[in-house]
Amino acid sequence: ASASAAATTPPAAPCQAPDGLSCAMAARIRLVQQYLAGRPGQIGIVLHDRQTGATWSSPAAGQDFPAASTVKLAMVTDLLLRNGSGQIHLGGGDWNLIEAALHASSDHAADLLWQAYEGPGFLARIRGFGMGSAFFTTPAAPYWGFMDCSASDLDRLMNFVLGRIPAGARVYLTRHLQHVAPIQQWGVWGAGPASHPGNKDGWEDDSGTWITSTVGFAGPGARYTLAIMYDTAGARGFHYGTVTLSEVAALLFQGHLGPEPTVTATP
Numbered sequence: 001a002s003a004s005a006a007a008t009t010p011p012a013a014p015c016q017a018p019d020g021l022s023c024a025m026a027a028r029i030r031l032v033q034q035y036l037a038g039r040p041g042q043i044g045i046v047l048h049d050r051q052t053g054a055t056w057s058s059p060a061a062g063q064d065f066p067a068a069s070t071v072k073l074a075m076v077t078d079l080l081l082r083n084g085s086g087q088i089h090l091g092g093g094d095w096n097l098i099e100a101a102l103h104a105s106s107d108h109a110a111d112l113l114w115q116a117y118e119g120p121g122f123l124a125r126i127r128g129f130g131m132g133s134a135f136f137t138t139p140a141a142p143y144w145g146f147m148d149c150s151a152s153d154l155d156r157l158m159n160f161v162l163g164r165i166p167a168g169a170r171v172y173l174t175r176h177l178q179h180v181a182p183i184q185q186w187g188v189w190g191a192g193p194a195s196h197p198g199n200k201d202g203w204e205d206d207s208g209t210w211i212t213s214t215v216g217f218a219g220p221g222a223r224y225t226l227a228i229m230y231d232t233a234g235a236r237g238f239h240y241g242t243v244t245l246s247e248v249a250a251l252l253f254q255g256h257l258g259p260e261p262t263v264t265a266t267p
Contacts, residue, residue, distance in 0.1 A: 020054025024255075029056055031251045039244065040235035044151035047252060048159060048225045057152065064133055064148040065229040066211045068202030069105045071144045073173075073215065074126045074134075074157055076102060079117060080169040088117055102173075104181040105201065105266075107145070114144050130156025154215040154227035162222055174198055177216060186261035187214025188226050190246030191253035195219050203241070203265055209234040210265075212241030218253050226252065238265040 021029075029047070036043060036058075044065065045058040076098050083090045090098075094116070100109035120142045126134055134149035136142045161173055177198030180189075188199035199216030215227040228245045243260045250258030 020049055020052035021056060025049070025252070028252050028255055031255070032248050035247060035251060035257075036244075041231045041233035043228065043230040043244070045248065046151045046155035046225075046227045048155055049223065050159065050162065050225065051223050055155075061151045062133070063229075064135075064150050065213065065231055066137075066202075066204045066206065067134065067147045067149045067154075068145070068204040068211065068213060069107070069110075070154055070200055070202035070213050070215050071147050071149070072101045072105065072110050072202075073161070073177075073200040074129060074131060075110065075113065075118060075122070075144055077129060077157070077161055077165065077169070077173065078122060078125050079113065080172065081165060082117075084166060084169060099176065102176040102200065103179070103184075105184055110144055118142075118144065126157070129160045132156075151213075151215075151227040151229045154213070154229070155225050158215050158217060158225040158227065162217060162225065174217070174222065183263055183266060186242040186263055187212070187228065187245040188216030188218060188249050189214075190249035190258050190261070191218035191226075192250065192258060195253045196222075197249070197253075198222075203238060205238070205265070210236070210238045210241050212238065212245055214245050214249075218249070224253075 042060045042063060043058060044060040044063050046061045047056045082088045097109040097113050100106040123136060131149055131153040134147060134153050136147055138146045161170060177200060184201045187201050188197050191197040195218040197216055197218040199214050202213040204211045209232065211231050213229040217225050226249060228248055230241050230244055232241055242263060246261050247257050
């Protein structure tokens, strides 16, 4: 009787997953879509599986947003590569500034590094990192803090860091991204400690409209990269943005909502 029942039981329907994404991750993406439904503003998301090459993107993934402090990851990557090739020579004080820019997202440290080593040529170099739609919003006075880019740009940057720069620079960057200060423990950080996340966050108040952004990696061996940029369209504040980004990461990597971050925005 059991054999007959087994023979007549229809096979389970295959899951509807994008090529290369697991059924489990496809289900979690649907949770994210349900969570975001009806939320105000525009949000760009790119999730990339480095093991299979699969990518899931939200409709606004290619839309440009103010990049804010996420650009610091691109700037430090640029400095490490140029230092490694002998084009520039970073001193002890410079390394302290780099660590401050990565760890606590220090604007002062980023400004000093920019004044010492960067300028208009920065844009062409980061386009080589995959940030093809990035641009200065004040081209006559290029400055890291006045740039726009897309979530797709940030995800390509993260994949460039993880897959194409020298091992020493990669280890340096990933170690710092996994040990950020509390001010940056949101966004991809919401993946939870079991996923060993690392991230660089950005936030900006545009006359009452908060933009919150995050780019990083999570999963065994940094299997996944994730970039999110969110413009709340003036409907909510900084806290709303950080919670939204953190919960997207929690749903993707834990399958459920996580604790809300309590961080307060720095000026």
